[in-house]
Amino acid sequence: MTDDDLTELRAQADQGSQDAIDQLVELAAERGDLEELRRFAAQGSTDAVDLLIELASERGDVEELRRLADGGSRTAAEVLAELEEEYGPE
Template sequence: MTDRELVELRERAARGDSDAVGQLVELAGERGDLAELRRLAEAGSSDATDELVQAAGELGDVAELRRLADGGNQDAADVLAEIEED
């Protein structure tokens, strides 16, 4: 995907295009782009939140998992507890 296509996809997502949001979540997950996932999650995408928890867990990003868990995300709390057990 070109930079221009990515910009256009973000613009569509900002206008409420759920397909564009889904594509952005998928792309960000594939790239491990936590910043993009965080932005999408904060905009209300539960899929982005789920992907963010998964990516942060895979990367061992304790700070991100703690931030999500402190915000009430039980999945993040569970992953954080698993990491801290190891």
């Protein structure tokens, strides 16, 4: 995907295109772009939240999981509890 393609997708997303948002969320996850995923999560994308949880879990990023759990993500809280049960609280 070219920079021009990304620019066009972002413009479509800014206009409310759910398809563009979904594509950008997937691309951000593929790149490991946590900042972009956080931005979409803050805008209400549950897919972005789920992918942040997945990436944080894979990386053992307890701080990110805690941030998501504190933001109201029950799934993040559950994953965090499982990690703490397995490895102990940090």
